[in-house]
Amino acid sequence: MKSIILQNLHDVQYRIQNAEQQYGRVAGAVKLLAVSKTQSAEKIRLAYEAGQQLFGENYLQEALAKQMKLTDLAIEWHFIGHIQSNKTKLLAEHFSWVHTVSRAETAIRLSKQRPHHLPPLNVCIQVNISGEQSKDGILPDQLTELARQIINLPNLSWRGLMTIPAPTADKTEQHRQFAELRLLFESLKVNYPTLDTLSMGMSADLEAAIAEGATIVRIGTAIFGERE
Ligand SMILES: *Cc1c(COP(=O)(O)O)cnc(C)c1O
DSSP, X not given: OHHHHHHHHHHHHHHHHHHHHHTTOOTTOSEEEEEOTTXXXXXXXXXXXXXXXXXXXXXXXXXXXXXXXXXXXXXXXXXXXXXXXXXXXXXXXXXXXXXXXXXXXXXXXXXXHSOTTSOOEEEEEEBOSSOOTTSOSBOGGGHHHHHHHHTTOTTEXXXXXXXXXXXXSOHHHHHHHHHHHHHHHHHHHHHOTTOOEEEOOOTTTHHHHHHTTOSEEEESHHHHOSOO
């Protein structure tokens, strides 16, 4: 198991470096977030020992249970799942980043509940670019209003945007969706120049995401194998 995870991590890092080079990105501009949902604490430990430090989780209770087993490691924990409004306190206490903020009330709660001994909680706004009704995320035309409400919250650091596009094997369509998020990001940067994060790209489409400006790619399957 150890050698497979090690090999997979190397392969993913290689894909990232290649894409950075191919698409004219600065070397090292793209961070790798290892998505460990449904994977064991033991596997996370192996990936950490291989040099991986950023891990993303989707389910709060599952994440907390694994965090308890890994307190000896300097992992940076990112929450990338659906936010239930009665769970914001635990998110504010146990994560460095939350990628999936899409409502002002959630942001306000996270800021209020962030413990004062911790640095500000880094957040991204999740955007629903495909406009599918079933999906989490704010619609693009509501983004400026949410930005205005989030920017001054004292215990949050709003870093940028995140999206989960409609899955497609069509490369042109992958690029088109990621480019849409990048355009929104660039127009926000006019008013909010400190924004520095575009969280987009998964195992199947990280190259397209990097071509369109991703700064964090969220990779599960390509590191840990298929989820059960
Ligand atoms: C599961 C998940 C990923 C990782 O997807 P893979 O295809 O396994 O790389 C990335 N982002 C989010 C939000 C996820 O839920």
